[in-house]
Amino acid sequence: MVLKVFFPSCCSSAESGILIGRWISEQNSAVILAVVHFPFIPAQVKQYLSEVQRVSKVSVCVLGSWSNSKQEKEENLTEFLEDLGTIFSHEPWIQISKEGDSKFWSCSTLQKHSNNPKEEEIILIYYDQRKVMLSHLHPPLDTATSADPKAEDASKLSAIFDTVAKSKILFMTDRYDDGPIKLTHWQSDGVEASIIVELMKQASVPACMLLTFLLSLISGVCRSRVLKFWPLSFLWSKLSTCEQLGHRLQHLQVISSNKKAQNQTQLMRKANIFVSLLVDVALGLLLMSWLYRKNRIGHLADTLIPVADHVAEELQDLLQWLMGAPAGLKMNRALDQVLGRFFLYHIHLWISYIHLMSPFIEMILWYVGLSACLGLTVALCILSDIIALLTFHIYCFYVYGARLYCLKIYGLSSLWRLFRGKKWNVLRQRVDSCSYDLDQLFIGTLLFTILLFLLPTTALYYLVFTLLRLLVVIVQGLIHLLVDLVDSLPLYSIILRLCRSYRLA
Amino acid sequence: AMEERPYRSASGAALALRRRQHSASCRELAVCCPRLQLRSLSAATSAVWLAAYGLFVLSENSVVLSAAIFITLFGLIIYLHFVKIDQESLLVIGSLGIQVTSSYASGKESTTFIEMSRVKDVVINEAIHMQKVIYYLCILLQDPGDPQGVSEVVPLFQSSKPRLDCLIEVYKSCQEILAQRKTAPQSS
Numbered sequence: 125m126v127l128k129v130f131f132p133s134c135c136s137s138a139e140s141g142i143l144i145g146r147w148i149s150e151q152n153s154a155v156i157l158a159v160v161h162f163p164f165i166p167a168q169v170k171q172y173l174s175e176v177q178r179v180s181k182v183s184v185c186v187l188g189s190w191s192n193s194k195q196e197k198e199e200n201l202t203e204f205l206e207d208l209g210t211i212f213s214h215e216p217w218i219q220i221s222k223e224g225d226s227k228f229w230s231c232s233t234l235q236k237h238s239n240n241p242k243e244e245e246i247i248l249i250y251y252d253q254r255k256v257m258l259s260h261l262h263p264p265l266d267t268a269t270s271a272d273p274k275a276e277d278a279s280k281l282s283a284i285f286d287t288v289a290k291s292k293i294l295f296m297t298d299r300y301d302d303g304p305i306k307l308t309h310w311q312s313d314g315v316e317a318s319i320i321v322e323l324m325k326q327a328s329v330p331a332c333m334l335l336t337f338l339l340s341l342i343s344g345v346c347r348s349r350v351l352k353f354w355p356l357s358f359l360w361s362k363l364s365t366c367e368q369l370g371h372r373l374q375h376l377q378v379i380s381s382n383k384k385a386q387n388q389t390q391l392m393r394k395a396n397i398f399v400s401l402l403v404d405v406a407l408g409l410l411l412m413s414w415l416y417r418k419n420r421i422g423h424l425a426d427t428l429i430p431v432a433d434h435v436a437e438e439l440q441d442l443l444q445w446l447m448g449a450p451a452g453l454k455m456n457r458a459l460d461q462v463l464g465r466f467f468l469y470h471i472h473l474w475i476s477y478i479h480l481m482s483p484f485i486e487m488i489l490w491y492v493g494l495s496a497c498l499g500l501t502v503a504l505c506i507l508s509d510i511i512a513l514l515t516f517h518i519y520c521f522y523v524y525g526a527r528l529y530c531l532k533i534y535g536l537s538s539l540w541r542l543f544r545g546k547k548w549n550v551l552r553q554r555v556d557s558c559s560y561d562l563d564q565l566f567i568g569t570l571l572f573t574i575l576l577f578l579l580p581t582t583a584l585y586y587l588v589f590t591l592l593r594l595l596v597v598i599v600q601g602l603i604h605l606l607v608d609l610v611d612s613l614p615l616y617s618i619i620l621r622l623c624r625s626y627r628l629a
Numbered sequence: 630a631m632e633e634r635p636y637r638s639a640s641g642a643a644l645a646l647r648r649r650q651h652s653a654s655c656r657e658l659a660v661c662c663p664r665l666q667l668r669s670l671s672a673a674t675s676a677v678w679l680a681a682y683g684l685f686v687l688s689e690n691s692v693v694l695s696a697a698i699f700i701t702l703f704g705l706i707i708y709l710h711f712v713k714i715d716q717e718s719l720l721v722i723g724s725l726g727i728q729v730t731s732s733y734a735s736g737k738e739s740t741t742f743i744e745m746s747r748v749k750d751v752v753i754n755e756a757i758h759m760q761k762v763i764y765y766l767c768i769l770l771q772d773p774g775d776p777q778g779v780s781e782v783v784p785l786f787q788s789s790k791p792r793l794d795c796l797i798e799v800y801k802s803c804q805e806i807l808a809q810r811k812t813a814p815q816s817s
Contacts, residue, residue: 126654126724152724245654247725280746 126245127233128153129218130284132253135159136222138308140191142208143218144173146182146287151280154187154218155287157253157294158309166211172305182290188218188233209234220248253310256288257295258627335380343373365505368607372499375401392617399616404499407610411503412496421493425486429478432514436475439517443467446588455581463528463585467521474517501607508603515596522593529586532575539572636795638662639763646795654723654806658799661716662789665709665734677701710735714788719799723806727768729785741783745810747771749779751803753796764793766800 130145130153138159145156160169169186176184189205209217216233223230231246295311360366375397415421447464449455496503512519541547542565547558560568620627631649638644642663649657681697713734720728726744733739749769756763766785772778786796 128725245652247655247722249725281744 126152126247127216128247128249129220129231130155130249130251131220132156132158132310133250134253134310135190135308136250138190138192140193141189141308142169142186142212143188143190143220144169144184145187146184147187147214148283148287151283153284155284156187157184157288157291158307159190160186161306161308164305169305170212176291176294180290180293182287184291184294185214186212187214188220191219191221193221193223206234251284251288253288256285257292257310258289258624259285332380332382335376336382339373339377339380343377346370346373363509364604365502365509368501368505369498371611372401372501392614395616396614399619400611400613401499403615404501404610405497407500408496408498408503411500412493415493415496421490422486425489428485428489429482432478433475435515436471436517439471440468442588443471446585450584453580453584455584456578459578459581463581467524470520471517501610504603504607504610508600508607511596511600511603518589518592518596522589525582525586525589529582532579532582536572536575536579539568539575542568543572634798637792639758639761639790639792644789644791644795646791646798648798648802654809655721656802656806657718657720658802659716659718660786660789660791660795662714664715665713670705674701677704706735709733710737717786717789719785719803721803721806723809729783731788743768743770743783748807751800751807753793753800754782763790764796765790766796 128151135156135158139161141159141161142164143156144158144160145154147154173184173186176182189208191205205219218231218233220229220231222228229248231248233244233246294307295309297305297307379394379398379401443464446455447460492506493503495506538548541555542560545557545560546555548554549556631647633645633647636644636646644663645661647657647659647661649659651657677697677700681693684693685691710733714731715734716730716732718730718732720730722728724745726742727748728740728742730738730740747770749771751766751768753764753766756765765787768783768785769779770781770783772780786799791799
């Protein structure tokens with residue numbers, strides 16, 4: 125098989141030395157991680173390598189020699205390098221050399237105990253150490269669950285990625301450290317790390333503990349018995365704000381847990397939740413700053429009452445239209461008048477209540493607007509709840525109309541069965557024939573006729589109020605869709621894919 | 630060693646196949662598509678601008694003209710960056726894998742690398758495309774669960790669509806390298 129040598133691009137200008145890395149025998153490939161420069165003591169090199177092997181669990185060993193001679197090729201250097209092969213015995217011993225300013229490298233292997241004497245082909249692969257270290261090659265999900273031998277066939281290159289990724293400890297020492305070993309790898313010009321990232325890592329532990337403590341307090345209060353009495357619990361379940369707050373509380377609990385993420389999916393989920401919370405709060409603060417400027421709350425409160433009045437007037441007009449001859453249909457006058465007057469009185473009551481509340485609206489809005497600092501999603505949920513409260517009368521009308529219609533249909537179907545001489549057998553859940561008395565039949569037919577001829581009136585009221593309710597539900601549904609979008613959009617993954625796509629491999 | 634030979638695409642345009650042998654187990658095959666013709670570019674631009682001028686005469690609004698200029702510019706940029714492929718190449722490295730590269734007219738290159746363990750075979754298939762029957766080269770990927778099965782078919786040279794003679798050359802080069810992995814011992 126062809127011998128494959130993976131060489132890091134940062135070592136191409138390194139001084140002469142020996143190559144250390146990992147040899148993967150089943151793929152006949154050598155992954156070179158760093159170059160150790162002269163002078164070195166072989167015993168110390170072996171000790172260092174065994175330490176690295178113990179910590180990183182990657183079987184690092186000396187693979188070969190690297191010579192980068194700026195002057196003419198020296199004969200004793202080649203012999204010296206071959207002799208090194210006897211000290212660090214490795215089969216095959218790889219020798220890579222680069223001459224002066226020439227662009228060409230020469231790579232050869234020394235096999236002492238080989239069966240086939242013929243020259244085997246060598247492929248040299250140049251890799252960017254930093255990017256390979258940061259990339260993760262995830263196995264496809266279906267092979268990860270299958271048996272181990274099959275999973276090894278799945279991707280041979282993932283062994284290479286894993287080798288570089290797990291050898292982070294090797295990259296910790298740089299050339300400015302005083303030690304017996306001088307290495308060259310991608311960090312050898314000085315370890316690169318970001319101060320901000322390190323500071324955040326240090327600060328995150330106490331912050332997480334504080335957050336967990338606060339969250340446990342809040343959830344303890346929420347779960348107390350006081351809030352669980354019947355009217356209150358019904359109210360909490362109906363308001364979407366409470367649901368959204370509970371959702372966010374759960375998210376915060378996920379983030380502030382002390383356990384590190386076990387695998388990639390959990391890490392991504394935590395990161396996505398964190399970014400979504402940040403974006404949410406930022407947008408909420410933006411909304412708040414816009415809302416509290418130029419007395420917009422006052423304007424909003426001032427327009428709220430006229431809007432509610434306007435809606436009530438429109439509803440009254442609609443009812444007057446229904447009480448007349450809507451769309452040319454002829455309604456039953458008496459039933460029409462009764463239903464119409466009942467609904468009109470309802471609207472009148474509603475308007476009185478709204479007018480009673482009008483002095484307090486501005487203050488309520490002001491304090492409720494403060495909760496937008498918890499996030500844009502909370503503000504949108506509050507908006508949806510306000511809409512639900514303001515259109516409560518439409519909901520009531522819908523319930524009345526639906527109940528009436530439902531009763532009518534129920535009665536009609538039962539009396540229709542009577543008309544045909546059948547009966548619904550509750551015990552056997554089927555329709556049976558039944559012999560009725562004459563007076564039962566007479567009254568039943570009479571009632572059936574009455575209900576049938578009153579059907580168009582009730583059906584029309586039901587249709588109109590259902591459509592109105594549908595309108596309100598659609599508006600609320602759109603708001604909830606927006607809230608769900610902000611909640612569950614994986615912004616961190618999207619930004620990572622656009623900016624640092626090599627980390628997602 | 631590098632050779633270049635002219636061929637034709639399925640629609641009659643002139644293509645060039647460049648073969649380069651880097652070593653016994655490494656070959657690079659590149660198909661160069663014809664460049665963007667000046668006459669088609671001018672025809673498209675003139676059509677858009679004539680239409681815009683006609684709209685301007687009807688509506689007396691000069692926004693139409695500037696909009697037409699922007700549309701032409703953005704359309705050209707999007708076409709060159711996302712649609713027009715200059716060269717499609719195949720790099721076959723025995724025992725490592727196959728790399729498929731498409732370079733666009735704006736210089737963008739999109740590459741896909743398929744490991745050798747996933748490649749089952751490289752074959753020429755026939756397909757019915759509109760009113761023609763064309764031949765295309767594709768890589769068959771192995772199904773990890775079923776050693777005889779094929780999990781995916783990756784078609785190559787999709788935008789240049791070379792004809793059968795060019796495909797046969799590419800097929801022979803690929804098969805020479807793929808055959809080596811059957812003769813070589815699996816593990817040392």
